[in-house]
Amino acid sequence: MPKFKSTQDIIRIIGNKEQIRNFGVIAHVDHGKTTMSDSLLAASGIISPSVAGQALALDSMKLEQNRQMTIRGANVTLYYEKEGKEYVVNMIDTPGHIDFTGRVTRALRAIDGAVVVSDSVEGIMTQTETVTRQALEERVRPVLYINKIDRLVKELRLDATAMQKWLSNIIADFNHLIDIYAEPELKEKWKVSIQGNSVAFGSAKDRWGFNFKVAQKKGVSFKDVYDAYTSDDPGAIKNLAERAPLHEAVLGMVVEHHPPPHVAQRYRIPKIWPGDLNSELGKSLISCDDKGPVVMMVTTINVDPQAGRIATGRLFSGTVKDGDEVYLIDAKRPGKVQSVNIYMGNTRELVNMLPSGNIPALLGLDYAVAGETISTVKAIPAFESIKYVSEPVVTIAVEPKHPRDLPKLVEALRKLTVEDPNLIIKINEETGETLMAGMGVLHLEIATSLLEEAGLDITTTQPLINYRETSRNKTSTIMSKSPNKHNKIFMRVEPLGDEIIDMIRTGQIKEDMDKKEMAKILRGKGWGADEARSVAALDVTGNMLIDETKGVQFIQESMDSIKSGFDDVIHSGPIAHETVRGVKFVLHHFVPHEDPAHRGLAQLMPATRRAMLGSMLIADPTLLEPILGIEVKCPQEQIGTVAGILSSKRGKLINVDQKGLITIIQGEVPASETFDLSEVMRGGTAGKALWSTYFKSWQAVPQSILRSLVADIRKRKGLNPEPPNPDEFIDKE
Numbered sequence: 001m002p003k004f005k006s007t008q009d010i011i012r013i014i015g016n017k018e019q020i021r022n023f024g025v026i027a028h029v030d031h032g033k034t035t036m037s038d039s040l041l042a043a044s045g046i047i048s049p050s051v052a053g054q055a056l057a058l059d060s061m062k063l064e065q066n067r068q069m070t071i072r073g074a075n076v077t078l079y080y081e082k083e084g085k086e087y088v089v090n091m092i093d094t095p096g097h098i099d100f101t102g103r104v105t106r107a108l109r110a111i112d113g114a115v116v117v118s119d120s121v122e123g124i125m126t127q128t129e130t131v132t133r134q135a136l137e138e139r140v141r142p143v144l145y146i147n148k149i150d151r152l153v154k155e156l157r158l159d160a161t162a163m164q165k166w167l168s169n170i171i172a173d174f175n176h177l178i179d180i181y182a183e184p185e186l187k188e189k190w191k192v193s194i195q196g197n198s199v200a201f202g203s204a205k206d207r208w209g210f211n212f213k214v215a216q217k218k219g220v221s222f223k224d225v226y227d228a229y230t231s232d233d234p235g236a237i238k239n240l241a242e243r244a245p246l247h248e249a250v251l252g253m254v255v256e257h258h259p260p261p262h263v264a265q266r267y268r269i270p271k272i273w274p275g276d277l278n279s280e281l282g283k284s285l286i287s288c289d290d291k292g293p294v295v296m297m298v299t300t301i302n303v304d305p306q307a308g309r310i311a312t313g314r315l316f317s318g319t320v321k322d323g324d325e326v327y328l329i330d331a332k333r334p335g336k337v338q339s340v341n342i343y344m345g346n347t348r349e350l351v352n353m354l355p356s357g358n359i360p361a362l363l364g365l366d367y368a369v370a371g372e373t374i375s376t377v378k379a380i381p382a383f384e385s386i387k388y389v390s391e392p393v394v395t396i397a398v399e400p401k402h403p404r405d406l407p408k409l410v411e412a413l414r415k416l417t418v419e420d421p422n423l424i425i426k427i428n429e430e431t432g433e434t435l436m437a438g439m440g441v442l443h444l445e446i447a448t449s450l451l452e453e454a455g456l457d458i459t460t461t462q463p464l465i466n467y468r469e470t471s472r473n474k475t476s477t478i479m480s481k482s483p484n485k486h487n488k489i490f491m492r493v494e495p496l497g498d499e500i501i502d503m504i505r506t507g508q509i510k511e512d513m514d515k516k517e518m519a520k521i522l523r524g525k526g527w528g529a530d531e532a533r534s535v536a537a538l539d540v541t542g543n544m545l546i547d548e549t550k551g552v553q554f555i556q557e558s559m560d561s562i563k564s565g566f567d568d569v570i571h572s573g574p575i576a577h578e579t580v581r582g583v584k585f586v587l588h589h590f591v592p593h594e595d596p597a598h599r600g601l602a603q604l605m606p607a608t609r610r611a612m613l614g615s616m617l618i619a620d621p622t623l624l625e626p627i628l629g630i631e632v633k634c635p636q637e638q639i640g641t642v643a644g645i646l647s648s649k650r651g652k653l654i655n656v657d658q659k660g661l662i663t664i665i666q667g668e669v670p671a672s673e674t675f676d677l678s679e680v681m682r683g684g685t686a687g688k689a690l691w692s693t694y695f696k697s698w699q700a701v702p703q704s705i706l707r708s709l710v711a712d713i714r715k716r717k718g719l720n721p722e723p724p725n726p727d728e729f730i731d732k733e
Contacts, residue, residue, distance in 0.1 A: 010079055010342070014088050015355050017262040017288060022314070022359060023254050024092040024107050026135060027117035028127040036117060036147060036204035039246040040078060040091065075300070075312055075343040075359060080251045087255050090342075090359045106299040106370055108138040109272065109383070110314040110359055113258025115250060116142045116174070120166075120201075121151045121660045124173040126631050126694065132174070136181040139268045141190055143198045143253045144174050150203045153229040156660040160222035171199055198257050200249040201225075206237050209246035211253055220244045261357030262288035265316060273316075275381035284317045290355040294318035294326060294376040296362075297383045301370050303415045310341075310348070311368040312361040318376065320360055321353040328365065329373040329382045338364030392424050392437035393626035393671050393695055396444055397461040398451070399434060405456060409434070412454045416447055423447055437466060440628070440693060441674065465626065465672045467713070468541070468581035468698055469573030471495065471619035477588045478618070480610035481731045482603035488731075489562070489604070490589035491611035493619050496582045499525060501542035511538050536587070537563045539570045541579055546586045554592045554599065561601045562587065565608025574613040575621050575723040576713040581698060582624075585612055614729030621723075622700050623709060625670050629696040632665040632681075634689035639663055641684045649673035649680075650702075668696055 013019050025037055078089040092107045108114070114135045118128055135142055146167055152158045158166060175191045182190055192198040194212050201222075202209025210220045220243055228236040265288045269277070276282050284292025298313040324337040341348040341361040354360045368374065373382040400409045413425050413434065424437040438444040441463055451458055474494035481488055500522075503509045509518055515533065522532035536547040536559060545566045549555055566585060573580045592599045630651070632642050636658065642665050643653045651669030658664075669677075674693060681689055701709055711721040 010077060010088050011351055013086050014358060015290070017260050017357050019085070019087050020090070020260055020357050021087060021113065021254050021258050022090045022111045022261060022264075022357070023113040023115060023258050024111040024135075024140070025117060026108075026114050026131040028119070028122070028125040028131075036115075036145065036246065036250065037076075037091065039204060039207050039209075040250060041076065075361070077342045077359075078251075080247075080255065082252060082255055087251075088358075089251060089254060092359075108135055108140050109297055110299045110312075111140055112261060112264035112268065113141045113143065113254060115145050115254065117145050117147050118170060118174070119151070120146050120148050120170070121155060121662060122633070122664065123170045123659065124177065125664075126629065126666070127692070128174075129177055130694070132177045133181045136178065136183075136186075136190075139183070139186070139264075139271050141186075141258055141264075142178070142192070143200075143257050144171065144192045145200045145202065145209070145250055145253075146170055147202060147204050149201050149225060150206065150229050151660070153226055158226075160226045163222050163226070167201065198253060200253055202244075202246050202249060204246060206241060207246050208237070208241040208244050209249035210244040211249045214244055214249050214252065218244050265357075269316070273381065273383055281317070281377065281380060288356045289317055290319050292317040292356070293380075294320050294324065294374070295380070296320065296360070296374045298368050298370055298372040298374060301368060307348075307363050309366050309368060310361050310363055311365045311372070311374070312343075312359065313374075315354060315356050315358055315360055317356050319353055319355045320362065324376065326365070326374050326376055327378045328367055329375060329380060331367045331369070331372060333367055335365040335367065335374070337362050392422065392439055393466050394440055394444060395435050395437040395464045395466055396448075397433040398436050398448070398458055401457040401459055408454075409451070409456055409458065412451050412456055415454075416450060420447075439695065440671075463675055464716075467576065467578045467626075467701075468624040469575055469578050469616070469621060470580065470582045470624055470700075471616045471621050472700070473620040475615050475619045478611060478614050478730045479732075480607050480614060480729055482599070482607035484593075484598055484603055486593035486598045487603055487607055488589075488591040489587070489607045489611040490591075491608075491615050492586050492588055493612070493615040494584050494586070496542060496544060496584045497525075498582070500544075501582050504538055504540060504542050504544075509538065537566055539567070539580075541570065542581050543570050544584045546584060548586050548588050549590050552590045552592075553594075555590055557596075558590065558592060558599060558604055561599075561604035562590075562608045564601060565605040565612065568605065568609050569612040569616075573621070574616050576623060576710050577717055577719065578623065578713070580616075583616065585615070610729040610731075613724075614726050617724065617726040617729065622706060624698040625672060625701050627668050627696050627699050628671050628674060628693040630665075630667045630669050630691055630693045632667070632689050632691040633662050634665065634685055635661070636663045638685045638688055639665065642667075642681075642689060645677075645680055645684050649677070669693070670699075671695075 076091050078091055080087045080089050092111060116128065116132055118124060132142060149163070152163050152166060156166070171192060171194070178187055178191050197212045200209050200211040210218065215221060220240070224240060228240045266286055269285045273285060277286060281293060281295070285295060294315070295317040296313050296315045298311045300312040302310045302312070304310055320337060320340055322337060322339050326335050326337060327333070328335050340351055340354050341363065342351050342354070342358070343361060348361055365374065373380070398409070398413070400406055413436070417423050417425050422439060423443070426435045426437070427433070436444060436447060438447060444463065448458065448460055471493050472495060475492045477490050477492045479488055479490050500509070503521070509521060518535060519529070519532040522535070523529060531546060531548070534547050535544055537545040545563065547555070547559070570580045630646070634642055639656060646653055646667045646669055649669050650673055651667055653665060653667045655666040656663060681691060710723060714721050714723070
């Protein structure tokens with residue numbers, strides 16, 4: 001076991017890029033990421049080997065330890081020796097639950113390689129696929145660690161030969177993901193194999209593991225594993241851990257297959273940074289130059305009661321030092337680095353300076369948020385915005401029990417949103433309520449628990465579902481006049497199409513991109529040349545405003561007012577005042593008044609708004625509801641019960657897969673039907689089922705419940721239960 005290495009030992013070698021590895025641990029929930037990470041920490045002397053596997057040292061939050069799950073990503077710098085060569089390994093342990101996918105996405109920006117952990121019985125699961133896809137999209141190279149091998153012996157009763165056959169199927173499934181999601185030039189190079197030493201097997205709980213090279217060197221085989229778990233000798237498993245310690249297998253793969261930062265940045269920077277790669281700054285980023293300007297992307301913000309905001313992220317260029325004057329590019333304001341730190345386990349260690357290719361934790365940047373680009377150069381392109389695979393679909397209202405605690409609640413909520421940008425806080429201007437939207441019920445449960453941990457006595461409402469409004473048909477052009485009747489807006493709407501919505505949601509099409517590039521993409525999707533060149537505005541929820549006018553006077557100077565009407569309608573649709581999704585608004589014609597005093601914002605915004613609302617109301621408007629995928633693990637005899645529960649909640653069963661003694665059921669269920677799912681599922685299966693849910697898609701609410709649902713939402717918002725009539729918005733010539 002390596003001796004504990006001090007911060008100074010790490011600083012001594014951290015300047016040599018060849019000896020640095022930045023990797024993350026990603027997996028499906030409960031497949032053993034954090035337990036595995038404990039063994040790696042023990043190998044570096046950060047925690048006692050005797051508690052590795054139980055300490056969950058990187059789950060530093062009280063909530064994480066109570067719930068036995070990772071909520072925040074945790075950073076740690078490890079020291080590792082292989083064949084006489086020293087390495088500094090910067091590791092990030094990430095959450096597995098789908099509600100915290102945003103934290104996984106941000107962590108991937110900081111790392112160059114990923115250890116994907118998979119349960120030996122359950123194999124490649126939904127979230128394994130999600131996080132692997134995210135890693136490949138960020139050009140993060142994966143290796144595979146198959147955990148809980150003991151289950152193959154204890155539960156499936158497999159001998160050594162059967163184990164190898166079973167595991168080869170998991171490896172094939174994983175390589176299939178690489179085939180689907182990796183870029184063409186990386187697919188074959190990044191596929192994993194036993195002989196290539198990019199797959200390891202083990203039991204994190206029992207602290208043993210081996211890959212091909214370890215097996216050859218130590219003479220360990222699957223027969224030894226089978227013998228250890230069928231032996232009457234209580235020391236057999238411990239002996240296996242001494243012969244083949246887990247950290248050698250996992251960190252051996254990391255240093256062999258994950259690239260050092262200066263190698264990784266050659267192919268990662270062109271993907272994640274939109275600036276000029278031939279500029280001095282671009283060359284500095286690609287080469288990971290210590291002497292270049294400081295350029296760092298913040299991936300995590302933690303708020304320490306004593307130290308304040310701690311900005312952790314990847315330093316792509318330059319050397320960051322205590323006292324550096326820097327610029328926060330997105331925030332457009334200066335900052336000063338008070339101190340440069342690294343994480344050693346749960347503690348921060350002062351290091352005064354760090355060269356590029358590392359993951360510093362900076363104190364003193366009070367306005368930094370996750371996703372911010374920090375640099376010593378003022379006018380540089382920020383890193384492309386990180387794309388999240390989910391969006392908030394559940395909302396609760398939060399208020400303090402004692403009015404005097406309102407300022408304290410506001411400050412606590414501000415801290416929460418700084419640390420977790422996937423949590424959305426809004427103030428309802430009509431009711432004064434503070435609304436908190438999250439990825440799911442668990443996400444909001446964790447957020448409210450954190451508020452209570454901060455000493456707040458709060459009350460919350462029952463969760464509410466966030467719906468979307470859309471129009472299913474195409475309309476002919478309608479006309480609406482401004483309040484003074486001097487301006488006319490002619491508008492029509494049509495559905496935007498799922499493919500274009502997804503491209504907007506993932507940032508492949510965005511408002512500030514080159515118009516020629518956008519037109520090229522849209523023409524490739526079947527749009528006409530004129531329409532593809534005429535995008536005036538778009539919204540990240542998946543809507544577009546097209547300017548189809550030809551030769552109209554004053555259109556350019558009026559467009560900001562028209563866009564204001566577009567923004568207003570997007571955030572409050574006509575039938576239930578919910579956010580609009582998937583609608584293409586086409587400005588067909590515009591008749592303005594000649595006098596600017598008669599065509600200002602106060603005239604054109606309401607006219608645009610009326611035209612858009614009227615168009616939507618005659619285009620078969622409907623509500624979209626969030627549909628959650630659900631994955632249930634249960635004994636075979638519970639399949640009928642689970643299927644019945646899904647059916648009773650307007651859900652459906654999609655696939656049933658038998659994996660040993662466990663049945664894995666894939667299904668889907670509307671989010672609105674899941675509030676009492678825990679009680680119903682526990683009661684129906686006598687507590688024998690485990691499940692997780694994840695956002696899957698938006699689907700139209702069934703026609704049979706649409707009218708009553710719209711009425712309920714409108715009543716809750718203090719509106720007339722009946723939606724307005726289109727005639728209220730449409731004017732005659």
